[in-house]
Amino acid sequence: MSLKRRFRPNIIITGTPGCGKSTTCELLMRKLESDNYNKDAEYSYFNISEYAKENKLLEGYDESRKSHIIDEDKLLDELEPLMRQGGCIIDWHCNDIFPERLIDLVVVLRCDNGKLYDRLNKRGYHLSKIQENLDAEIMGIVYQDALDSYVQEIIIELSSDSIQEMESNVERVAEWLNLWCNQHKDGITNELKEFQKLRKEKETSDTEDSIE
Numbered sequence: 001m002s003l004k005r006r007f008r009p010n011i012i013i014t015g016t017p018g019c020g021k022s023t024t025c026e027l028l029m030r031k032l033e034s035d036n037y038n039k040d041a042e043y044s045y046f047n048i049s050e051y052a053k054e055n056k057l058l059e060g061y062d063e064s065r066k067s068h069i070i071d072e073d074k075l076l077d078e079l080e081p082l083m084r085q086g087g088c089i090i091d092w093h094c095n096d097i098f099p100e101r102l103i104d105l106v107v108v109l110r111c112d113n114g115k116l117y118d119r120l121n122k123r124g125y126h127l128s129k130i131q132e133n134l135d136a137e138i139m140g141i142v143y144q145d146a147l148d149s150y151v152q153e154i155i156i157e158l159s160s161d162s163i164q165e166m167e168s169n170v171e172r173v174a175e176w177l178n179l180w181c182n183q184h185k186d187g188i189t190n191e192l193k194e195f196q197k198l199r200k201e202k203e204t205s206d207t208e209d210s211i212e
């Protein structure tokens with residue numbers, strides 16, 4: 001027996017590499033964990049590149065891109081049960097592999113090309129890899145992937161060119177999480193009551209069966 005509804009939303013923070021996904025997620029997690037903004041908040045952060053490496057969800061290495069290839073089937077097998085419970089903050093440049101029913105908000109971070117060049121150059125990326133990412137950002141590939149996979153209403157594009165913008169993005173996402181929890185509170189409470197009632201009835205009938 002399991003609850004149909006999740007208690008907290010699942011969100012994807014996505015964008016071209018270098019747009020600021022990890023930094024934004026770290027700041028968001030710190031906000032959610034530290035202040036009294038939402039006492040009930042319990043969120044788990046998944047930096048998918050790291051998570052896939054740690055959990056051996058890789059299917060190879062792309063020598064030309066100098067990056068690991070993630071086994072998406074294995075990744076989904078691992079993540080789905082966790083996402084069904086809600087409260088997952090997913091950090092990945094790919095956003096189109098997750099089932100629509102499990103995603104509540106997709107945040108696409110965008111970045112000015114000059115700034116993106118500086119960030120990727122600082123990271124030591126080869127020029128061809130930098131160019132590939134700059135092209136992807138200009139063409140809005142990640143945003144288009146999101147539009148192809150989810151309804152437009154749950155997708156927001158946020159500029160992340162400066163620290164001030166990143167801080168304001170974190171505030172907005174945290175507010176949205178809080179709002180979602182408030183809006184779904186009644187439905188969840190009712191379902192939880194119903195769930196507990198059904199579980200109690202089942203336990204009682206199991207006990208009666210075992211006495212007979």
Ligand SMILES: Nc1ncnc2c1ncn2[C@@H]1O[C@H](COP(=O)(O)OP(=O)(O)O)[C@@H](O)[C@H]1O
Nearest residue numbers: 017018019020021022023119160161162163166
């Ligand atoms: N909004 C921002 N303003 C200034 N610097 C940023 C911003 N977002 C990220 N950075 C810097 O850019 C670099 C790449 O950020 P990161 O979060 O690792 O990007 P991603 O996870 O999208 O690859 C880091 O050095 C980070 O400090």
